[in-house]
Amino acid sequence: MNKKNRLRRTMMFLNAQKPTLLKDPFIYGPDSLIFDLEDAVAPEEKDAARFVLAHALKKVDYHNCEKVVRINGIDTPYWKEDIRCAVFAGCDSIRIPKTESAEGVKEVEAEIIKAEQEAGVELGSTLLMAAIESALGVLNLQEICGASPRLFGVALSAGDYTKDLHTVITGTGVELNGARQQMIITARAMNVQCFDTVYTDLDDMDGLRKETQLIHDMGFDGKSIINPRQIPIVHSVYTPSRKDIIFADKVVKEIDEKRAQGIGVFTVDGKMIDVAFYDGAKRTIALAKAAGVYQEVEND
Numbered sequence: 001m002n003k004k005n006r007l008r009r010t011m012m013f014l015n016a017q018k019p020t021l022l023k024d025p026f027i028y029g030p031d032s033l034i035f036d037l038e039d040a041v042a043p044e045e046k047d048a049a050r051f052v053l054a055h056a057l058k059k060v061d062y063h064n065c066e067k068v069v070r071i072n073g074i075d076t077p078y079w080k081e082d083i084r085c086a087v088f089a090g091c092d093s094i095r096i097p098k099t100e101s102a103e104g105v106k107e108v109e110a111e112i113i114k115a116e117q118e119a120g121v122e123l124g125s126t127l128l129m130a131a132i133e134s135a136l137g138v139l140n141l142q143e144i145c146g147a148s149p150r151l152f153g154v155a156l157s158a159g160d161y162t163k164d165l166h167t168v169i170t171g172t173g174v175e176l177n178g179a180r181q182q183m184i185i186t187a188r189a190m191n192v193q194c195f196d197t198v199y200t201d202l203d204d205m206d207g208l209r210k211e212t213q214l215i216h217d218m219g220f221d222g223k224s225i226i227n228p229r230q231i232p233i234v235h236s237v238y239t240p241s242r243k244d245i246i247f248a249d250k251v252v253k254e255i256d257e258k259r260a261q262g263i264g265v266f267t268v269d270g271k272m273i274d275v276a277f278y279d280g281a282k283r284t285i286a287l288a289k290a291a292g293v294y295q296e297v298e299n300d
């Protein structure tokens, strides 16, 4: 998997102004960290938060975790300085909140290019993701997904989205499923990743598991999260099981062998298999390798 398509089962938000959170969040093992300069930081604290974040990004080794910075919205006075801070300090990606148009993505990209040039950072190396937090954002998804070659994915943000829809997060998913379906279809058509929203009830791990299973089955690549206790649950849903890996290996091997014999359709463990299942099996193996669990099965 390359940098754009890397494993992103969990993208964990943390308040960029809190040194206690910034100093060692990699120990919990999320795939990505989202350092938040937007809604978690009060307006009068934005400068202080940038200062703390820049220091952390320069000094802390975040190991394998991707370093994403959520900037403030492009309708605020803060976002350009957020980008300068993030790029100069060495972030991997920028998360644009409340994205509503391709134009907005392009404005952010232009500012990133300026910062990369000034900072002497490799041009094009800072990736982008867009959070969809309104009905207009959902309607304009296709142009947003195609707005920049740096854009690796789109993420649903239910707090602001339900506000825009004049509803609330119900826990049933009824208010989110239209957007979820449109997002995954558009993201796949446009070849970018797709992430689900945060689950805000930290005391309801069963609810989190059910929601994660739902979005996994819909095709999402992962989920934004807010707390380290949510990581094992999301990872357990997203990491292929031993049974999945063994089956995927068999499917790939059998399709390769049967193809050489001129056979198109056959069964593996009682299930009909043809070439349509090849890419899915390969994806399971790639996911297992990226998650570090493939080796264990292979060595047995």
Ligand SMILES: CC(C)(COP(=O)(O)OP(=O)(O)OC[C@H]1O[C@@H](n2cnc3c(N)ncnc32)[C@H](O)[C@@H]1OP(=O)(O)O)[C@@H](O)C(=O)NCCC(=O)NCCSC(=O)C[C@@](O)(CC(=O)O)C(=O)O
Pocket: 012, 013, 014, 015, 020, 021, 025, 036, 039, 040, 131, 133, 155, 156, 157, 158, 159, 160, 161, 197, 198, 224, 226, 227, 228, 229
């Ligand atoms: C909720 C709570 C305060 C609870 O804290 P508590 O301390 O009670 O939790 P505990 O479980 O007791 O913590 C056990 C240990 O983990 C440490 N620990 C906790 N959380 C950690 C973390 N995130 N990163 C690293 N470390 C962490 C903690 O320091 C402790 O360490 P230690 O003392 O050493 O044992 C905390 O989690 C937290 O701040 N979460 C992030 C909140 C945030 O950023 N929200 C903004 C983004 S969403 C948004 O904006 C909406 C959105 O825009 C979404 C979209 O765009 O998708 C939309 O529209 O929907």
Ligand SMILES: [Mg+2]
Pocket: 039, 097, 133, 157, 159, 160
């Ligand atoms: Mg939001």
